[in-house]
Amino acid sequence: MLVPVCCYTSEYTSILPRKAGVHCKQCSLLRSLAEFGPYGEMARQRRFRLSAGQLTSGGGHTHHDLALLDEAHALSRFEGPSRVDRRRNHSPRRICPAILYMSVAGLVIVAVAYFLYLGYMETRINTPISAPKVVVQSGLEVPERYWGTYRPGVYFGTRTRHPTSLVTGLMWFVPGHFQNNMLALRHWCDQADDLPKYGWEIHDCRNVGVQKIVDKSVVLQTSFVKRLGGQHGGDWSARITVSPKSKRYEGGQASLMYYVALDPEDASGVLQPIFGTSQSLGSLRGISDSVGGFRLHVVNTSGVVLHHHVLSTKHMGLHMLKESVFKGLRVFQGKNENDKMIGLAGEMFDHDDPDREPNFVVYQVTGKVPFEIEIIYESDSYIKRPGMLMGEALTEEMNVFINKFHQKFEEKFSLESKGFNGEEVAIAKAALSNMIGGVGYFYGSSKVLGEYNNDPVPYWKAPLFSAVPSRSFFPRGFLWDEGFHNLLISKWDREISLDILAHWFDLMNWDGWIPREQILGVEARARVPDEFVVQRGKNANPPTLLLTLHSMMAGFKKELSDSDYEYLSHLWPRLRAWYYWFNGTQYGDLPGTYRWRGRDPRAVRELNPKTLTSGLDDYPRASHPTSDERHLDLRCWMTLASGLMADIAKLIEKDPNKFDESYKYLSNNNVLDALHWSYAANGYMDFGLHSDNIELKRLSEKSDMKRVVHDTPKLKFVDSFGYVSFFPLFLQIIDPYSAKLGKVLEDLRQPDLLWTSYGLRSLAKNSPIYNKRNTEHDPPYWRGAIWINMNYLAIRALHYYSNVDGPHRDLAKEIYISLRDNVMKNVIREYKRTGYLWEHYNDKTGRGEGCRPFTGWSALVVLVMGETF
Incomplete structure (x- = not known):
């Protein structure tokens, strides 16, 4: 055998x-x-x-x-023959004491070894892999990227790429505006604020950023620019302009608050506020581990300032800066009896505070709309600067970088030459800018739970440089999203993308596992429900970082520089460990099959147990999770991974044979068809223990809704057309000459399946679970909505099949033109209507749904417009 x-x-x-x-x-x-x-x-x-x-x-x-x-x-379930009856009569025997002692000693040794082994296995989950780090330069070793708007979770804020960085940021309010019976003080990006629009219109992720924020009655513009010099990342300045939203509010009031805060773990941190005049509204001197000595000035550059205040205090934590400001607000009497103002209290410390040294200073400027202030940050180590970066000097410096941004954008994506009008190009620039303006720097440790741990344990403390899916709803790192993010970022700035990927791969543990959700630091942790905090060591996520590397391979193959060779060589041990981890933990029962772990067969309150690890959350899989499942999308991801590993091995002179063999086996369409082609549905499908005859039902008046199964589930294909069915197309695994490619392409444009006028829906209308709630509280998510990342993969694949030889080339071209047009027009139309890119889009109306702004993978529309695949 x-x-x-x-x-x-x-x-x-x-x-x-x-x-x-x-x-x-x-x-x-x-x-x-x-x-x-x-x-x-x-x-x-x-x-x-x-x-x-x-x-x-x-x-x-x-x-x-x-x-x-x-x-x-059936054979795999056979338990083998019954035991043979071995009952015999034996006479008692004497046991030698020496043998007895040796047996006891052996048992003790085995027990000790067992407990030592368990202790070792408990530590594997939070032990870093034994391999050189991919990030070889960080912090001040890369001064041009040291300072940045690396706090995507706030409307405007800055920090350095240092674990205990000094942080600065903006808060504001309009007198008379309330939210939940409290003063509407803006700070964190929050959907509950219900702002009509906000986001970066220009951002290059290096030197410049321009953002527009539309509030209920005022419009803020925040501009940011850097100037290199000295030993701590140089200087930077921010300009904040407040304008009336309409003429009706001209002459009204608005109050800006700009703050500086020290990290509680900053050992040398000192802040010394200095009160200013009507022109120089305030300044401070400070020292920080992250930046050394520095000065910061708040200056009124335009308009009328009615009053200004300062708060010098100790914050209650970097995640509670807004609460610290609320605690320091007071109502002051103005010159007239009816003239009252809300202002900051000045110095404020607890009575039992022995040193009364502030780690949080806030400058408040209340002005008559319109008005403008500038924040000037200067490093003490920058000795021979040409002058303060303010006023005309700031405008000139900013215009230089803005012009470079516009020029580079056209060079990269050629939208003007493709015939897009000015408004459409501006939307594409905003989409890119929000993606890279959403890049953040985080530091901290995840909470993880391994197979041998009884309770969650902390991962090691580490940095993460990463884009975020949504500043308002998901301002943290997601492994599944990040590969899609960097398809766009790598086309804009390859060096930044490689840096992001390096940070992610440096989070790999001893087993080759990377936690799929990174919640690092107190600010990030404060915004995540407890149920999503702990990351489990057997749970995977689609290896989309490999998708980014795969998209870079053409460049690597064309010209592999010495730095590229060094980068890939550092990356190789981690790539290999990750690949082996997937094959060692996510394999299926049959050779060549894979199965996402993390599905809960006891989830009786879910119509279909979620598969969060796949990234497709509530997409319908087999109704009854078992080890018999075969997940088509995971098999396709591993096919892509095998081919990529072989390509990289050849580039850096490693042995590619084992990966080549794996790729040939997994990309063999005959094997793929044998395992995943359903003749009943005539399409590619998952396989598992499944029943379509299920519903959520309340069994009694006061009970929760539970799943009721009306017939016996059977091992069979899960015959529901959706994104998973088209993964062999999306990842370009189907042979261009395959007869099945023609069938898949025809299915792709069937209106009753995925095709709409706005893009491809996630699940066919004829699916039993189409647009059904998964629990009484959870609306459908991947059960009909249009998602831009999957549409991007479809458009990219159609572009590929329309440019290679094969009998289906013309059909692929025809569908490519139509689908690209549908997706572009709908995303642009919704941005014009709402001011946002959205998490997903309604398959019946095309309207944006879910959280917004979602300028993570929805920003891939830029690559679709530019046909940059």
Whole structure:
């Protein structure tokens, strides 16, 4: 009898004795024979081996092949013969004391070794991988990227790429505006603020950023520019302009608050506020571990300032700066009896505070709309500066970088030359700017739970340089999103993208696992519900970082510089560990199959147990999670990964053979069809224990809604067309000459399936779960809505198939033109209507839904417009 050596290759070896292990030549993991399902002892009676000879010439398989698959499943459940009755009469024997002592000692040694082993296994989850770090330069070693708007969760704020950075930021309010019976003080980006519009209109992720914020009655513009010099990242200045939203509010009041805060762990931090005049509204001197000595000035450059105040205090935590400001607000009497103003209290410390040294200073400027202030930050180490970066000097410096931004944008994406009008180009620039303006720097540790841990434990403290999906709703790092983000970022600034990927790969643990959601630092942690904080060590996420590297391969192959070679060489051990981790933890019961871990078979309150690890959350999988499942999208991700690993190995002179073999096996369309082509639905599908006849039902008047199953689930294909069905197309795995490609392309444009006038919906209208709630509280998410990341993959794939030889080339081109046009027009139309890019779009109306702004992967519309694949 032969058994496969590994779940993702076609290598075989002789069977070993019962309960022995098979050593995987590919991933170096010891796996039990029981894991190989049909290849157990009882399978000696009949071999089950998928080969080209069992497949039809059309790339599918016969009913005989399907019977073999079913028989293999049956064999995998065979428990073997019953025990033989061994009852015999034995006379008692004396036990030698020496043997007894040796036995006891042996048991003690085994017990000690066992507990030591358990202790070791408990630490693996939060032990870094033993490999060189990919980030070889950080912090002040990269001075041009040291300072930045790296606080995407606030409307405007700055920080450095240092673990205990000095932070600055903006708050504001309009007198008379209230929210939830409190003064409407803006600080964190929050959907509850219900701002008509906000976001970066220009941002290059290096030197300049211009943002417009539309509030209820005023419009703020925040501009930011840097100037290199000295030893701590140089100087920067911000200009904040307040204008009336309409003439009706001209002459009204608005109050700006600009603050400086020290990290509580900043050992040398000192802030010394200085009160200013009507022109110089305030300044301070300070020292910080992150920037050394510095000065900051608040200056009125235009308009009438009615009054200004300062708060010098100790904050209650970097996640509670707004609460600290509320605590310091007072009502002051003006010159007239009816003239009252809300202002800051000055110095404010607890009575038992021994040193009364502030770590939080806030400057408040209340002006008559319109007015303007500038914030000038100067590093003490910058000795020979040409002058203060303010007024005309600030305008000139800003215009230089803005002009460079416009020029670079056209060079990269060629939208003007493609015929897009000025407004459409401006929307594309805003989409890109919000993506890279949403890049943040975070520092802290995740909470993780390993297989051998009883309780969550902290990951090691580490930095993360990453874009965020949504400043208002998801201002933190997501592994699944980040690969899509960097498809765009890498086209704009390859160096920044490589830096982002390096930070992510440096978060890999000993086993090759990367936590899928990064909630680092108190500000990020304060915005996440407890149920999503803990990351589990067996749970994966789509390896989309490989998607970014895959998109860069053309450039690497064309010209591999010394720095590229060094980067990929540092990256290689982690790429290899990640690849092996997937193959060691996410494999399926049959060779060549994969299964997302993390589904809960006990989730009786869910219509279909969620698969959060796949990134597609509530997309319908098999209704009853078991180890029999085969997840098509994960298999496609691993096909992409295998090919990429082989390509990188060749570039950096490593052995590519094992990855090449894996890629050839996984990309074999005959094998793919045998495992995932449903002849009943005539399409690619997941497989598992499934029933379509289910509903959420309240069993009694006071009970929660629970899932009711009306027939017995069976092992079968999950015949619901949706994004998963088209993954072999999305990731370009279907052979261009395959007859099935023609069928898949025809299905793609069927109105009853995924096709709409606004893009591809996530689930077909004829699916039993289309647009159904997953719980009584959770609305449908990936059950009909249009998602831009999947539409991007579809458009990119259609572009590919329309440019390679094959009988379906013209059809792919026709669909490409229509789908690209539908997606672009709808995203642009909704941005014009609402001022935002959205998380997803309604498949019936095209209207934006979910959180906003969602300038994560929805910003991929820029690549669609530029046809930059």
